Amino acid sequence: LIFISILQSCKVQHEKPVYNPKAIEFNDKAVQLMQRMEYDSALILFNKAIKIDKNYYLPYSNMTGIYLSRKQFDKALQANNKIIKIKPDLAEGWTFAGMLYDKQGDSLKAIKYYKKSIEIFDNRINNPENKKDLAANRLNRAFSLILLGHEKEGKDEMRKLKSENPDNLMIDEFLKLSKDDY
Numbered sequence: 001l002i003f004i005s006i007l008q009s010c011k012v013q014h015e016k017p018v019y020n021p022k023a024i025e026f027n028d029k030a031v032q033l034m035q036r037m038e039y040d041s042a043l044i045l046f047n048k049a050i051k052i053d054k055n056y057y058l059p060y061s062n063m064t065g066i067y068l069s070r071k072q073f074d075k076a077l078q079a080n081n082k083i084i085k086i087k088p089d090l091a092e093g094w095t096f097a098g099m100l101y102d103k104q105g106d107s108l109k110a111i112k113y114y115k116k117s118i119e120i121f122d123n124r125i126n127n128p129e130n131k132k133d134l135a136a137n138r139l140n141r142a143f144s145l146i147l148l149g150h151e152k153e154g155k156d157e158m159r160k161l162k163s164e165n166p167d168n169l170m171i172d173e174f175l176k177l178s179k180d181d182y
Helices: 002-011 021-035 039-052 058-069 073-086 091-103 107-126 128-148 151-164 169-175
Strands: none
Touching: 021 039, 021 058, 039 058, 058 073, 073 091, 091 107, 091 128, 107 128, 128 151, 128 169, 151 169
């Protein structure tokens, strides 16, 4: 659920970089293969997309999903860190890397990554140009706060969001979860 939320947040970014159309085509075909759980074939196409366009981060994001489904957390972390290298302002990538470091037992590194994600979310939230995505950024920031160990602050932000968006059932589900659940 959180991985889906992170991926959704990636789609709402305002910047529209131009990626190589052939790389996009390979990525799209690979996603179709992923949906059929043909992971090895999908990985081949994701790697082709990356070879064509080194700045196209979505194949790495999709590869992360495959590695997670296979419980290959080291590979998921490597792919996720490539996303951060390509797109260092992608707070969701920092959050997710923190989760992977936590999963590996490296809580010190995880804390560093959560703090970085919160810094980026704060910048987005305080930027008047990002008002369209304000709720998503606040919710993701709340996740990072909870993961950082600031559960009360994160849950308070979620409750505030819920009062502002009473029809958002997803927030209700997130409020039920603890850091370990995330």
